[in-house]
Amino acid sequence: MATKVLISGITGKMGLEAVGAVSRETGLELMGGTCAQDRGPILATPSGDVALSTDLESLLEQTKPDVMLDLTSAAVAMDAAAKAAVRKVNIVMGASGFSEEQLKQLDVMANENGIGIIVAPNFALGAIVLKKLAEQAAPYFDYVDIVEAHHEAKIDSPSGFALNLMRSLAENKQYTRNQPEKENLDNTRGGEYNGISVHSIRMPGKSAHHEVIFGAAGQTVSIKHDTLDRSCYMPGVVRCINDVVTRPGLVIGLENVLGF
Numbered sequence: 001m002a003t004k005v006l007i008s009g010i011t012g013k014m015g016l017e018a019v020g021a022v023s024r025e026t027g028l029e030l031m032g033g034t035c036a037q038d039r040g041p042i043l044a045t046p047s048g049d050v051a052l053s054t055d056l057e058s059l060l061e062q063t064k065p066d067v068m069l070d071l072t073s074a075a076v077a078m079d080a081a082a083k084a085a086v087r088k089v090n091i092v093m094g095a096s097g098f099s100e101e102q103l104k105q106l107d108v109m110a111n112e113n114g115i116g117i118i119v120a121p122n123f124a125l126g127a128i129v130l131k132k133l134a135e136q137a138a139p140y141f142d143y144v145d146i147v148e149a150h151h152e153a154k155i156d157s158p159s160g161f162a163l164n165l166m167r168s169l170a171e172n173k174q175y176t177r178n179q180p181e182k183e184n185l186d187n188t189r190g191g192e193y194n195g196i197s198v199h200s201i202r203m204p205g206k207s208a209h210h211e212v213i214f215g216a217a218g219q220t221v222s223i224k225h226d227t228l229d230r231s232c233y234m235p236g237v238v239r240c241i242n243d244v245v246t247r248p249g250l251v252i253g254l255e256n257v258l259g260f
Contacts, residue, residue: 002026002027002028002029003027003028003029003066003067003241003242003245004029004031004063004064004065004066004067005022005028005029005030005031005065005066005067005068005069005241006031006032006033006034006059006060006063006065006067006068006069006089007019007022007030007032007033007034007068007069007070007071008033008034008056008068008069008070008071008072008076008077008080009033009034009035009036009070009071009072009076010032010033010034010035010043010052010071011033011035011039011043011052012035012071012072013230014071014094014230014233015033015071017230017231017233017234018069018071018234018237019033019043019045019046020045020046020234021234021237021238022069022237022238022241023045023046023047024046025238027242028238028241028242029047030045030047030050031050031051031063031064031065032050032051032052032053032059032062032063033050033051033052033059034052034053034054034055034056034059034080035052035053035054036054037054038054039052040052041053051063056080056083056084057083060083060084060087060089061087065089066089066090066245067089067090067091067092067241067244067245068080068081068084068089068090068091068092069092069094069237069241070091070092070093070094070095071094071095072095073095073096073155073156074095074096074097074098074099074102074156074160076095077093077095077098078098078102078105078106081093081106081109081117082109085109085110085112085113085115085117086113088113088114088115089115090115090116090117090244090245091115091116091117091118091244092117092118092120092237092240092241092244093106093117093118093119093120094120094123094233094237095160096121096154096156096159096160096161097156097159097160097163098119098160103119103250103252106119106250107249107250110248110249110250111248111249111250114248115248116243116244116245116246116247116248116249116251117244117249117250117251118240118243118244118250118251118252118257119250119251119252119253120236120240120253120254120257121159121160121161121163121164121252121253122160122161122164122208122233122236122254123233123234123235123236123237123240123254124208124225124227124232124233124236125232125235125236125254125258126225126232127161127208127210127225127227128253128254128255128258128260129225130165130210130212130223130224130225131164131165131168131253131255132255132260133223134165134168134169134212134214134223135168135169137212137214137221137223138169138173138214139173140214140216141175141214141215141216141221142175142176142215142216143175143176143177143214143215143216144169144175144195144196144197144212144213144214144215145190145196145197145198145199145212145213145215146158146162146165146166146169146196146197146198146199146210146211146212146213147199147201147209147210147211147213148161148162148198148199148200148201148208148209148210148211149200149201149202149203149206149208149209150200150201150202150206150207150208150209151202151203151204151205151206151207152202152203152204152206154202157200157202158191158198158200159200159208159210161208161210162198162200162210164252164253165210165212166193166196166198167193169196169212170193170194170195170196173194174194174195175194175195175196176195177189177192177195177196177197207226207227207228207229207230208226208227209224209225209226209227210224210225211223211224211225212224236254236257239254239257239258240254240257243257
């Protein structure tokens with residue numbers, strides 16, 4: 001039987017991209033989705049009309065999905081996750097910037113309800129490769145900066161993936177961050193975490209860019225990934241949907257779905 005999928009945030013840019021990806025998969029069945037503003041009860045998709053609503057709870061009851069794919073913000077996603085979890089619906093979350101406390105809450109939701117929850121700060125395979133390469137390089141350098149860039153409408157900074165990358169690099173190491181004698185403009189050195197400097201760029205024309213720059217005497221090493229369009233996320237989205245129904249509990253990061 002096909003896995004039944006509900007998309008929270010279905011009319012957003014990522015949501016509409018996911019509609020096409022889910023519709024193309026023979027093992028998945030798109031049941032419907034939610035949107036923030038009332039657009040009527042039906043959404044036309046490549047696989048046919050599906051239910052559309054601003055009321056997640058009623059839509060969950062109506063469609064009875066196996067998986068809810070959430071592509072909203074962290075605040076909206078937490079409320080949606082609570083509503084889905086009590087109905088034993090597995091959850092894949094692509095929202096950015098979950099706090100440590102929110103991740104703990106999701107872990108409790110998964111365990112108490114016997115469901116799978118996957119939190120993927122980035123669905124792009126190339127970004128996961130960047131993260132693994134950076135983790136391998138980290139022990140050999142004492143200086144590191146992370147630079148990330150997104151479009152001007154992104155609601156948070158740094159990005160959720162940049163935070164995930166930052167925490168991963170700092171897990172077993174304290175880095176060196178030099179302090180200038182005089183800072184002519186506040187915060188020009190970026191945010192700091194365990195000596196890692198983090199810089200966020202927000203402007204039109206950007207989709208998603210992440211770069212890790214390591215420094216040592218007489219040399220630097222840069223590892224970067226650029227998203228050119230949202231189609232690069234869809235193989236990761238589909239993989240997470242297929243995976244989440246097979247393993248209860250909380251999984252954080254696409255790399256742990258892929259077994260990197």
